[in-house]
Amino acid sequence: MATTQQINSSSAAAKSKSKFGVLALIFLSVVINYMDRTNISVAAQAISDDLELSKVQMGIIFSAFAWTYSIMQIPGGMLVDSIRIRLLYPFILVAWSAATIVQGLLSSFAAIVGCRMAIGFFEAPSYPANNKIVTQWFAEQERAGAIAVYTSGQFIGLAFLMPVLAIIQQWFGWRGLFFISGGIGIIWAGVWYLLYRDPVPESEASSTDSEASTNDNNKEYQVQAAANWNNLKIAFSSRKLWGIYIGQFCLGGTLIFFLTWFPTYLAEYRGLSELNTGFVASIPFLAAFCGVLLSGFVSDWLVRKGVSNEVARKAPIIIGLLLSSSVIFANYVESTQWVTFFLSVTFFGNGLASINWVFVSLIAPKHMVGLVGGCFNFIGGLSAVTVPIAIGYLAKDGDFKPALMLVACLAVIGLCSYLFLVGKVEQIQLPALDDDGTPVPDTQVIQPLPSSSGDTK
Incomplete structure (x- = not known):
């Protein structure tokens, strides 16, 4: 009979082999996610000319995605905490891809705005889901690298996709661009369902002796998880969490400029042709790809060398925001x-x-990773609501200089947020709760449960 140690060793080896396949699935999902977010920016000039839309109207179209994307972040985070990822992810992939295809059939400003809102609605749970998958599959000292790999999908994918999307548009028009990119997402949803498996909780592979202790801890964990309104209050009352929320908003301001107005800036303000715009626009995305991979793997390497999270995790963000300015x-x-x-x-x-x-995984209580991820992305998503419209107004006379000043100011604000609000990087500890979700006085703090990634920190 196999010993508990042999079972656990075999389980760990299988998980180690599988997690890189899981990371590849997330990476490709992120590429498709951002393709369907940003194909509108490639098509923007053609849509504007065809439908006779102003810059302010295009700014509203760019922003519409984020209206529902932001609003649905917190509900989306709750969904991620309660629905199996293997079922949730293919559903949202099919839904946002179908909305992408429908865009190609439309000819009115209001209808396109509605479709962009639908895409934002269904994409909302994707990044909280990505973060939860990494938290489940990877140990703490591996997570920055894993996050860097899947996050790089939004940069490397678009670096190569920008010229490809421009060529597709030249051949098939802006309507064909939406048909093709949406069709790819629907096909990928089927691939995801066939290949992805939710990880087996470690408690199922542990010995009978340890199960009793784990079950006792799970009771406390479940009481915490049931108190959703209390959890929401915690998520919006912590200074540390507000530090990363504001930082995400400011990072999103830079990102959303590149995802929406950047091709228009190159074509109209800098006078590049449509095809040249696609190739020149790819260069900053390649730079961002290099930045995120360098950051992730160097950060994990520093953690393994015993460097504190204040240096290993914060330094890349502070340097990055300084460079963004x-x-x-x-x-x-x-x-x-x-x-x-x-x-x-x-x-x-x-x-x-x-x-x-x-x-999110370093600071949020263990049972609130999905919820805090939703709050984090909700605040970040507000930048995608406000910044495209703000740039539309600032550049309505064709001058993009004020718009670039806005992006620089956001980077400086984000830098100050990480310096002065986040403070020491440590997990938020919560008091014990009774059955109705109220804090129990004079009790020991509930220690976070070990995550299924094997993190013992």
């Missing part, structure tokens, strides 16, 4: 090469700081 220098150069350089440095910095999702 260099976007302001693009206002003072004329050549395409220098503009591309400063925008690439800006997006490289954004990539460095994009491991900030690791702070």
Whole structure:
């Protein structure tokens, strides 16, 4: 008969082999996610010309995705905590991909806004789900690297997809662009369902002796998880959490500029052709890809060397936000090469700081990873609501200089948030709760349960 140690060793080896396949699935899902978010930016000029839309109207179209994406972050995080990822992910993939296809059939401003809202609604649970998958499958000292890999999908995917999407649009028009990108997402939903498996909780592979102790802890865990309104209060009352929320908003402000107005900036303000815009726009995305991978793996390496989270996790974000503020220098150069350089440095910095999702699993109580991830992305999503419209108004006369100043200011605010609000990087500890969710006085703090990733910190 196999011993408990042999069973656990076999389970750990199987999980170690599977987790990299899981990471590949998340990576490709992120590529498709961002393809369906940003194909509108590639098609923007053609849509504007075809439907005779103003810059302010295009700003509203760019923003519409984020209206529902932001509102649904907290409910989406709760869904992630309560529904199996294997079932939830394919459903939302099919739904947002179908909405993408429908965009290609529309000819009115209001209908396109409605479709963008639908895409945002169904994409909302995706990033909380990604973060939960990584938390379940990877140990704490591996998570920044894992987050960096899947986050890089939004950069490397778009770096290569920008020119591809531009070519597709040249061949099939902006309507064909939506048909093709939406169809890819529907196919991928089937692949995800066939290949992904939720991880087996470690408690199921543990010995009978340890099960009693684990079950006792799970009772406390379940009482905490049941108190959803109390959890929501905790999620919005912690200074540490507000520090990462504000930082996510500011990072999102830079990202959303590149995902929405950047091709228009190159084509109209800098005078590049449609095809050249696709190729030049890919360069900052490659820079961001390098930034996020460098950040993630160096950060994990520092953790393994015993460097504190204040340095290993915070330093890449602080340096990245500082570099992102260099976007302001693009206002003072004329050549395409220098503009591309400063925008690439800006997006490289954004990539460095994009491991900030690791702070959700480091700071949030264990049973609230999905909820805090939803709150985190809700605040971040508000940047996608406000920034595209703000840029539309700032650039309505064709001058993008004020818009770049706005992006630089957001980077500085995000830098201050991580310096002065986040403080020491440590998990929030909660008091014990009774059955109705009220704190029990004079009791010991509930210690977080070990995660299924094997994290024992």
